[in-house]
Amino acid sequence: MKILVIEDEADLRNLICETLKKDKFVVESAEDYNSALEKINDYDYDCVVLDIMLPGGSGLDILSYIRDEKKQVSVLIVSAKDSVDDKVKGLDLGADDYLAKPFHLSELSARIKSILRRREGNTQMSLSFGNVEMWPDAHRLTVKGEDVELNKKEFSLLYYFLSNPERVVNKLTLIESVWGDNIDQADNFDFIYSQIKNVKKKLKNAGADIDIKAVYGFGYKLIEL
Amino acid sequence: MKLIQNIFLKITVFVSLVFVVWGVFFYFSIFNEVIDETDDILKNKKTLIIKQILNDPEMIRDNDGAILSYTVTPLPDKKGKVSFKDKFYNSTRYVDMEDEDEPVRVLETVFKMDDGKYYQLRLMISTLEQEDLTEAIVLYTFIMYILFLIVTFIGTRIILKRSFTPIYRLLDWLNSIVPGKAVPQLANPTSVSEYNELNSAAFKMAVKSEKAFQSQKEFIENASHELQTPLAIAMGKLEMMIEDDNLNDIQAEHVGEIYETLNRTVKLNKSLLLLMKIDNGQSGDMTDVSFNALAESVTGDLSEIYSYKDINLKNDYEGEFICHCNRDLAVILISNLIKNAFIHTPPEGEITISISDKRIEVINRDPENKPLDRNTMFSRFNNNRFASNSNSFGLGLSISKSIADLFGLSLEYSYLSGFHHFIITKKLNRSGNSN
Numbered sequence: 001m002k003i004l005v006i007e008d009e010a011d012l013r014n015l016i017c018e019t020l021k022k023d024k025f026v027v028e029s030a031e032d033y034n035s036a037l038e039k040i041n042d043y044d045y046d047c048v049v050l051d052i053m054l055p056g057g058s059g060l061d062i063l064s065y066i067r068d069e070k071k072q073v074s075v076l077i078v079s080a081k082d083s084v085d086d087k088v089k090g091l092d093l094g095a096d097d098y099l100a101k102p103f104h105l106s107e108l109s110a111r112i113k114s115i116l117r118r119r120e121g122n123t124q125m126s127l128s129f130g131n132v133e134m135w136p137d138a139h140r141l142t143v144k145g146e147d148v149e150l151n152k153k154e155f156s157l158l159y160y161f162l163s164n165p166e167r168v169v170n171k172l173t174l175i176e177s178v179w180g181d182n183i184d185q186a187d188n189f190d191f192i193y194s195q196i197k198n199v200k201k202k203l204k205n206a207g208a209d210i211d212i213k214a215v216y217g218f219g220y221k222l223i224e225l
Numbered sequence: 226m227k228l229i230q231n232i233f234l235k236i237t238v239f240v241s242l243v244f245v246v247w248g249v250f251f252y253f254s255i256f257n258e259v260i261d262e263t264d265d266i267l268k269n270k271k272t273l274i275i276k277q278i279l280n281d282p283e284m285i286r287d288n289d290g291a292i293l294s295y296t297v298t299p300l301p302d303k304k305g306k307v308s309f310k311d312k313f314y315n316s317t318r319y320v321d322m323e324d325e326d327e328p329v330r331v332l333e334t335v336f337k338m339d340d341g342k343y344y345q346l347r348l349m350i351s352t353l354e355q356e357d358l359t360e361a362i363v364l365y366t367f368i369m370y371i372l373f374l375i376v377t378f379i380g381t382r383i384i385l386k387r388s389f390t391p392i393y394r395l396l397d398w399l400n401s402i403v404p405g406k407a408v409p410q411l412a413n414p415t416s417v418s419e420y421n422e423l424n425s426a427a428f429k430m431a432v433k434s435e436k437a438f439q440s441q442k443e444f445i446e447n448a449s450h451e452l453q454t455p456l457a458i459a460m461g462k463l464e465m466m467i468e469d470d471n472l473n474d475i476q477a478e479h480v481g482e483i484y485e486t487l488n489r490t491v492k493l494n495k496s497l498l499l500l501m502k503i504d505n506g507q508s509g510d511m512t513d514v515s516f517n518a519l520a521e522s523v524t525g526d527l528s529e530i531y532s533y534k535d536i537n538l539k540n541d542y543e544g545e546f547i548c549h550c551n552r553d554l555a556v557i558l559i560s561n562l563i564k565n566a567f568i569h570t571p572p573e574g575e576i577t578i579s580i581s582d583k584r585i586e587v588i589n590r591d592p593e594n595k596p597l598d599r600n601t602m603f604s605r606f607n608n609n610r611f612a613s614n615s616n617s618f619g620l621g622l623s624i625s626k627s628i629a630d631l632f633g634l635s636l637e638y639s640y641l642s643g644f645h646h647f648i649i650t651k652k653l654n655r656s657g658n659s660n
Contacts, residue, residue, distance in 0.1 A: 009454050013506075015461035022468075080453040102457030102491050105464045153529070168467045170481075172488050179526060191530045217465050217478030 001116060002044070006036040006059065007051045007078065014050060016078075019105040020064040020112070022167070023199040033057030040066060045073050046119075047112055052090070060089060074115045078103070104173040105186050110163035127162040130210040130224045132203070143206035153178055154199045157192070161212060161222035170219040196220060220223040228392070229385045237374075244373060248366050255362050259355050264313050267332040267348050270295075271311070274346065275336050282338065293350050294318070300335065300343040306343045318349055333656055358526050391415040395427060404438050407507045438545050442501065449498050456494070473552070484550050496620045500605070503554070503627045514555045516546040516649075517580055520573035523560045524578065527567045536567065537575045548651070550632040558628040558636075561621040562587045562647045569645075585649040594641035603636075 003025045007013040007185070017027045028043070030036035033056030035181040040062070042050070048066065052059035063075055080101040087098045096115045099108060114224070117125045127134045131144045136159055141148045146208050150158060160177045191222060198210050208223045226234075270293060278284045278297070287296045312333040317326040324327060333347040392415045401409055408431045413424050463484045467477060521540070548555065566589040567574045577588040602625040606619050629636035629649060639646045 009458070011458040012461065014452055015458060015465065017464065019461070080450045102460055103451040105461050167462070169465075170464070170484055170488075172485065179530075191535065209498065215477060216474045216481075218481035218484065 001046045002026045002028070003047045003049065003112065004039055004043075004045045005037070006031075006054065006062065007049070007050045007056050008032060008105045009051075012165070015105065016108065019109060023109050023113075025112075036062055037065065040071070040073075041113060044071075046082070047074040047076065047116060049076050049078055049108075050078060050095070052225065054097065059092060063090065063093045063095055072119075074119055076108075076111055078108070078114055079160065099197075104170060104176075106160070106164045106167055106169045106173050107177070109167075112179070113163050127159070128209060129162055129222065130208060132162070132208050132210050135157060143208045148205065148206045150200055153195055154202070157195055158199055165210075165222045166224075167219065168215045168221045170220055227388055229382075232385055233378075233381055237378065240377050241374065244370050248370055251366060252359075252362060253456070256359060259358060261348060263330045263352065263355065264332070267313070267330065267350055268311065270350075271332055271334055271346060272350055275334075278336075278344075285338075285344065291351070293348070295348045298345045298347070300345050313506050314350070316349070318351075328356060330355075337473065388417075391417065391420040391424070395420075397422060399427060399431070400549060402435075403506070404435070406444065408432050408435050421646070434491060442505065444500055446498070449494050449501070452490075452494050456491050458485060460484065460491070462545070463487070493620075496624060500620070500624060500627060503624070503631050506631065511549055511551055513547050513549050514552050516548065516559060516585055517542055518556065519556055519559050520563065520578055520580060520585070523556070527563060531567045534567075534570070534572045534574070536570055537573070539575065539577040541579035543580065545648075546580050546582055546585050548632055548634065554628045554631070558625045558632075558649075559585070562649075563624040565621065565647075566645075581650060587647045588644050590644050591640075595642050597638065599638060602638060 003020055005013055005020070005027060007014050007016060007029070008031050013029050013031065013046070017029050018123070020027045023070075028039060030039050033054045036054070048062075050059045050062060054062075059077065059079070063077070066073060066075060075095045076089075077095045077098045078101060079090075087100075090098050096118070097111050098113055113127070114136070117127075127136065132141070134141050140157060141150055141155065141158070156178045157174060160174060171189055171192060175189075178195075196212055203210065203212075211223055211225055213221050214225050215221050263501065273333045274284075274295060276502070285297050285531045288353055288436070313597055314331050314332045314333075316329055318329045319325075321328050328351070329349040332346075332354050333344055334346050334348075336346060337343055365568055387599050392414050395411075398413065408428070411424060411428050413420070415421060415424070463480050466472070466481050467484075472480065524538060524540070528536070561576065563576075566587050569592070570589045571592045578587070579586045579588070603622050626636050634650050635650050635652050639648065
């Protein structure tokens with residue numbers, strides 16, 4: 001899978017590239033409007049991570065260009081402008097998803113994986129790690145080929161971990177991924193903790209060779225035993 | 226009190242007083258004039274009568290006319306002490322015909338006959354007519370007074386109203402200015418130069434403050450937006466850092482703390498941007514939103530999170546509260562209120578959410594039995610007890626209030642016998658949701 005990162009801020013661009021490389025993607029980057037257009041014309045990508053405010057032009061113009069040329073490429077908009085207008089405009093122009101800055105890197109890779117999965121014909125694509133396989137759209141989970149029942153919240157949590165295997169995921173990121181943006185109280189930590197305990201138990205009982213490990217003071221990490 | 230009423234009242238009081246003073250003065254002037262006139266008649270008569278008596282001593286006798294009567298009485302000898310000065314005074318006289326006393330004006334004087342004897346002449350003239358005259362004067366003065374007042378009232382009212390029309394037009398225009406929106410056209414034609422100056426001054430000021438507002442808004446917006454990228458970088462670097470296996474537990478904990486602090490900054494920044502958006506009247510897509518469904522989903526989530534508190538949640542849905550508004554903002558509005566209730570209700574406490582088609586009420590008991598400070602609870606960065614949580618900035622209620630205002634809803638707080646009540650009602654005039 002090949003991804004083009006279009007972002008003018010060097011630090012952020014490097015971070016995004018680095019984190020995506022860890023996910024085994026082939027990553028290229030562009031820092032302004034013109035070089036981005038050149039790369040899109042010259043090469044084929046599976047996904048474009050697109051900043052809206054770019055030197056030399058608007059990311060939205062790049063998006064319309066991509067859609068006009070009917071390029072079969074997924075687009076994730078990453079914008080500092082957290083305005084509804086931009087989001088609506090971006091999605092109207094055919095972006096696959098929208099992520100407002102600042103975002104968690106784990107959230108970014110989860111979104112990109114989700115976008116790629118949703119691309120034509122890929123909706124049945126599963127996430128797998130160790131002997132655990134998950135079909136997010138069918139809400140199905142198997143361990144060693146056997147179905148395992150998880151409730152909705154547990155499923156969302158495990159989905160997030162499977163999207164970011166071997167990566168430390170922050171507690172707050174987990175809370176946001178499960179509850180959305182509006183419920184962000186410290187009380188949630190206890191809830192997340194007990195949910196993770198349940199997931200761990202269910203995985204262990206099913207004989208999974210993966211486990212969720214606590215990273216002291218920060219969050220959790222999905223590891224292969 | 227309106228300016229017109231104010232001026233009108235002052236003019237009315239002033240004119241009434243002036244008229245009263247003038248009326249009294251007018252009455253007494255006329256009255257004195259009449260008495261003067263009477264006294265002049267008496268003097269003339271006196272001269273006439275004394276002349277007659279001097280010519281013909283036979284005439285020394287009383288005369289009892291209907292209008293004018295006189296008596297002549299000889300005075301005992303009192304040489305040197307006699308005053309020849311005329312003396313006027315009011316008195317009464319008994320009239321046989323009508324069997325009553327009638328008012329008279331009296332002139333008393335003394336004259337000396339040729340034989341050296343002194344006589345006192347007492348002339349009386351009836352002042353019945355004079356009384357009639359006085360009455361007539363009072364009556365007409367009074368009628369005129371009333372007429373004058375009425376005319377003055379109506380006149381001043383009309384004049385004031387006409388003169389102040391431009392002021393009221395200007396006021397309407399000023400009221401129509403909404404911060405963040407273009408300054409509307411000012412059509413207020415008038416020939417009065419002060420009004421014209423006022424118009425142009427007001428217009429200039431509106432344009433200026435609109436510009437200042439815009440630039441300040443843009444500044445805050447840009448500052449908040451510009452913060453997003455550095456924050457994203459800092460958070461990303463920390464996420465990278467925590468992946469480093471060489472970190473020991475203490476370092477990892479520090480990274481975690483920094484990450485959480487940054488996250489709070491991100492939330493604060495987002496809240497500010499949200500407030501900005503609401504204050505700008507950007508409400509996004511409007512649809513008919515059922516608050517019942519929102520409340521249900523929010524309480525569902527919160528009940529799960531706070532299940533350890535074992536809160537007794539009562540849903541009292543009498544009707545469906547539907548508001549034409551933006552769904553995302555409606556979620557924030559209602560979830561802030563319900564979240565507060567969950568956070569601040571002690572374990573095994575009770576929360577009641579009652580919804581009818583006209584109002585939503587979120588009720589919970591206060592563990593400390595103290596009402597919140599109504600004056601500051603909706604203000605930003607308010608450090609009340611509701612904001613004591615380190616994860617909160619005291620913006621929640623303020624955001625809810627701003628959203629309610631934006632949607633033309635009213636959000637009120639009341640404290641009844643130990644219970645906090647947060648009440649959302651529909652305002653009759655829903656002008657706030659035009660966009």
